Amino acid sequence: MKCPFCGSLDTRVVDSRATDSDDAIRRRRECVKCSQRFTTFERIEEIPLTVIKKDGTCEPFNRGKLIAGLGRATVKRHVTASRLEKMVSDIETQLKNEFKYEISSQELGEMILRHLKKIDKVAYIRFASVYREFKDIDEFMAELEKLQ
Incomplete structure (x- = not known):
């Protein structure tokens, strides 16, 4: 995952949990290079019928x-x-x-x-x-x- 602050691709996941609606995973990430933290959301990409x-x-x-x-x-x-x-x-x-x-x-x-x-x-x-x-x-x- 690319750091939104410095652009480094070296990040690690600090915490993961489901969202309140259970339709995504909320991940707290930390950049290894600049130590800034940011949140990402992971969702399943549904192919419509x-x-x-x-x-x-x-x-x-x-x-x-x-x-x-x-x-x-x-x-x-x-x-x-x-x-x-x-x-x-x-x-x-x-x-x-x-x-x-x-x-x-x-x-x-x-x-x-x-x-x-x-x-x-x-x-x-x-x-x-x-x-x-x-x-x-x-x-x-x-x-x-x-x-x-």
Whole structure:
């Protein structure tokens, strides 16, 4: 770490601790050359998730947008907001653990449907009807038959 006072690259860490928000490490450093002390913060650099839409455009993964869509699918169902939050967190974690920072909207939709199927089958059908863009009642019935 370069000393902000004399420019020396020879510094040592005197103290390390997590910040109050636990999103960084606060380090007190001392320059070996000039003995001045200074503070640095170390943070993990997060690579944002990107969703590739059907038309080829890219947009940042929007957690709020996904939860809002899931909220519409689960309206008047016994699915709590915290359950939806956990589901979205699980999906995000899975993608990051697989080092997938770009995902197609189709693949994301299928992940969501797999999770919804375990939580609430009516919400699954509601989400599938919008996501898969059922053209007629036959496609809708075919999806219902798969559930049974």
